[in-house]
Amino acid sequence: MTTLLVDKLVETLSxxxxxxxSNRIHVAAFIPYIYMCNAPAGxxxxxxxxxxxxxxxxxxxxxxxxxxxxxxxxYAHAFYPLIPDYLVQMSSGSxxxxxxxxxxxxxxxxxxxxxRQFENIQNEMSYTPTTDRQNPxxxxxxxxxxx
Amino acid sequence: xxxxxxLFDVNLCDQATFTASTENALFPSSNxxxxxxxxxxxxxxxxxxxxxxxxxxxxxxxxxxxxSKRDGLGISTVTVEFSATSNFTxxxxxxxxPLIEKFDMGYISFxxxxxxxxxxxxxxxxxxxxxxxxxIGKEVPLTSSISFGWTIKDEELSNKTKNRYGQIxxxxxxxxxxxxxxxxxxxxxxxxxxxxxxxxxxxxxPFYIMLGNSNMAVDYRRYSGPxxxxxxxxxxxxxxxxxNLSMTLKELM
Numbered sequence: 001m002t003t004l005l006v007d008k009l010v011e012t013l014s015x016x017x018x019x020x021x022s023n024r025i026h027v028a029a030f031i032p033y034i035y036m037c038n039a040p041a042g043x044x045x046x047x048x049x050x051x052x053x054x055x056x057x058x059x060x061x062x063x064x065x066x067x068x069x070x071x072x073x074x075y076a077h078a079f080y081p082l083i084p085d086y087l088v089q090m091s092s093g094s095x096x097x098x099x100x101x102x103x104x105x106x107x108x109x110x111x112x113x114x115x116r117q118f119e120n121i122q123n124e125m126s127y128t129p130t131t132d133r134q135n136p137x138x139x140x141x142x143x144x145x146x147x
Numbered sequence: 148x149x150x151x152x153x154l155f156d157v158n159l160c161d162q163a164t165f166t167a168s169t170e171n172a173l174f175p176s177s178n179x180x181x182x183x184x185x186x187x188x189x190x191x192x193x194x195x196x197x198x199x200x201x202x203x204x205x206x207x208x209x210x211x212x213x214x215s216k217r218d219g220l221g222i223s224t225v226t227v228e229f230s231a232t233s234n235f236t237x238x239x240x241x242x243x244x245p246l247i248e249k250f251d252m253g254y255i256s257f258x259x260x261x262x263x264x265x266x267x268x269x270x271x272x273x274x275x276x277x278x279x280x281x282x283i284g285k286e287v288p289l290t291s292s293i294s295f296g297w298t299i300k301d302e303e304l305s306n307k308t309k310n311r312y313g314q315i316x317x318x319x320x321x322x323x324x325x326x327x328x329x330x331x332x333x334x335x336x337x338x339x340x341x342x343x344x345x346x347x348x349x350x351x352x353p354f355y356i357m358l359g360n361s362n363m364a365v366d367y368r369r370y371s372g373p374x375x376x377x378x379x380x381x382x383x384x385x386x387x388x389x390x391n392l393s394m395t396l397k398e399l400m
Contacts, residue, residue: 024218024273026248048272055193055272087223087246088272144248 004077005132006035006113009044010106013114014098015137018126019090026144027088029081030056030097033138035113036065039074042104044112046082049096058082062112077115079140090141097139114138152295152328153256153357154287155209156344159201166198166233171275179281182353184216184373184399190269190276198233199265199283206261211282211355212244212253213373216321216400219251221277224270229262238266250368254357259285280373280399282355287344289337297358298327299370324398326358326374332389338382341392350376353399373399 007013019025030046039062048056065080066072099114106112117123117138129135165176167190174189176197188197210227214220225246228238240260246253265283269276302325306318333341348354353375359367380394 024221026219050272050274053193086270087220087248089219089221089223091273 004035005116005118005135007116007137008106009099009101009104009112009114012098012100013137014096015114015139017095017097017123017139019092019095021092025090025141027056027084027090028142028144029083030058031079031081031140031142032097032099033077033115033117033140034065034080035077035115036062037075037113038110039063039066040104040106040110040112042101042112044099044101044104047098047100048088048090049098050093056084056088058084079138081142097137150291150360151358151363152289152293153209154289154341154344155211155282155284155355155357156287156347157284158282158355159205159207159284160199160281162202164200164202166200168195168197174277179278182351182375182399184213184279187215187221187277187279189221193271193274193276195269195276196235197267197269197278198235199267200233201263201265201283204231204261204263206259206285207265207283208259208285209256209282209355209357210242210244210254211280211372212246212278213280213282213399214251215277215279216251218277220246220248220253221273221275221279222246222269222271225253226268227283228266228268229260230264230266231262233264235264235266247366247368250366250372252368252372254368254371256286256357280353282373287340289340290334293333293337294331296329296331297370300325321400323400324370324374325377326356326370326396326398327393328358328396329391329393331391332385333392335388335390338390338392341380342382345376345380348376350378356396375399 043059045059047054114137116135122140167176169191171189174187176188178186179188226243229240230238244253244255301322304320308316353373355373358370374396377395377397383391
């Protein structure tokens, strides 16, 4: 049985990340690990922030999550890809990824969540968690391979 | 003009003056005139512009935006505006240049316009906007009847060494395209146009090509961009007023 540790989106959820690549990276997609409980209404916004400036944001809805998964089920957990509409590049440094919402009222029976990651395959953690809740909110960042 | 092979040799930026909205002193706009792609112009914010004065009214029907070979493009969006004066409050003509990260470049062609000033309006997500090379100019008007074939090979410039256990150690550098083009049965007019290009750029000055179109390649920009002649092309006279010309082009690095 799989256990998911989910942070419910109430107002915002955010995760600090550090890019350590010496080369500039070109982002193909940001892929947060999302939990959808009963397809909540509202518009959700994923943002990439550097030095308090939002340098990328993209909105999505429960309907779009269901469409991308080709399911009519209102419950799902999935790495949901957010593909930039314009070129997004990142260089080494600190960033924050954030999830927020509008027109959305979370409840016990209907909400959007961001899943905390137990096994970090792609991202290295900069600290050692002492409790499960200290695990980072899961996100994958897919980059274009340079020619 | 040819729809499958386009040449662009006179870059108006080479003789132009630049006025940048912001400029990192270590990466001045004058680097845009340096033929090396590692030499870049870099601004200091995520939203900047660069005014280019061509010194005189000049015809333009194509734009290339090129990123550095190591880091690729350093911009998210770019629009080029044109004006008869250096005042860009209401530019006379404006065009967005589609960018592709995979090939580190952007390219657009359009109906010829003629203005003295251009302004490159850039946005980025890096905290600065970066341009390696910019071509603004006009296509060489080869006729559409030319016949040609071509080859392309990516040359791996990385240094690989292998130890006695067969393990490979790689000093990763980059790949460089080598493009061979063979024109067949050119007439004297097209040959003269190509000779003019060859005289103008020689073996060291970069020029730009657009090879293929959407009907013959999923993304023709793989075969396009800044190049230099590997050596001066060979011309063969096959019959009266018919010439074969073969040339080898190296991707600008």
